[in-house]
Amino acid sequence: MPALFRWIFVGCLGRIGATLATLVAIFLIAEAFDKARYLGHGLDGNMLLEYLILKIPFMISEFMPVVVLLATSIMLIELSRHQELVAMRAAGLGVNKVVVPLMAAAAIVALGTFVVSEWVTPATNQRLDKIERVNIHHLPDTAKGIQWLKDGQHFFRLQALGNNVFQLTMLKTDAQGHWLERLEADRATYANGTWHMDHVHISRPGGDNLNLSSEKHLQVAASVGPDTADPPEPRHMRFFELMHYAQNLQRAGLADAGFRFTLHRKISVPLSCLIMVLLSVALCMHLGGRLGTASWGIVAAIGLGIGSYVMGTATQLLTMADYLPAGFSAWLPDMMTLGFAGFLLLHREGY
DSSP: OOHHHHHHHHHHHHHHHHHHHHHHHHHHHHHHHHHGGGBTTTBOHHHHHHHHHHHHHHHHHHHHHHHHHHHHHHHHHHHHHTTHHHHHHHTTOOTHHHHHHHHHHHHHHHHHHHHHHHHTHHHHHHHHHHIIIIIISOOOSSOOSSEEEEETTEEEEEEEEETTEEEEEEEEEOTTSOEEEEEEEEEEEEETTEEEEEEEEEEEEETTEEEEEEEEEEEEEOSOOTTTOOOOOGGGOOHHHHHHHHHHHHHTTOOOHHHHHHHHHHHHHHHHHHHHHHHHHHHHOOSSOOHHHHHHHHHHHHHHHHHHHHHHHHHHHHHHTTSSOHHHHHHHHHHHHHHHHHHHHHHHTTO
16 A cells, blocks of 8 residues: 555544544534433433433434545645645646545445444434433333334234224235235224224225225234334334335335435435545645635535535435435435536636
């Protein structure tokens, strides 16, 4: 490994670690002050500490692209202000001698981000959501609102009516996920592994038409009920779990936007770390040591990093409201950032 590559690579990783530690510390301090008001009202000191520690993987999986942007921008500004870039150009070295080690460091970080989001955050998010629901907001351990539960080839949609009584929609599918039967009960209760339904409307596909019927009372055996399973949350699932579950929902004709958005984000967020390196090069790589230029570069990097994260949140909301396709909205922040970085780089080269 050439000495120049190793020097920039190690320096970039060190600045990424320092930037991440700083942002995590700021976030945890703010979060500690916010959650301290619940001490003695569902939270104790040990649980608050557990809550804060569990937030760290969430921060890594969500904010790492912004961390990479800030860290590489700081690295490039330091190189510019100390005239090291000028010395490299004078020695006949191209820009690639700086960009390649930065991209290599970002690739290592991107891989680590994917590992955390795939094998760590699904478990920590489950525990975080439970603490939020039970200890902070004092709600039942299992959600009692509208939820979808899955039992083999059966999907159950529950809407609580009160006193463990639900409106129930049951969708039965074949092995390929195509629906075979739909039951809609005005009133349903669950006991001893069986759903007891009243005033049930039944529809079955029959060629180009639907076969409709009704039953006054109906019982369906099922291993899941309102107190035995939580509704599936995309943030609690791994990549292949998300993919298979979204496929099952799509084949059954059910809404799958939230699952597909999270699936795409598991890839787009790590890749965003690489795109942020290009953006930092476009903003902060200068041959001189002018303080004003460097200052504007880091300010622009901070603003664009925050803007990219906000855009990711906004596109998620638009996806859940069915205004944007899940895949497009998940990749939109990356596409816009890459396009902007490419424009700045071409402009710098005189195109």
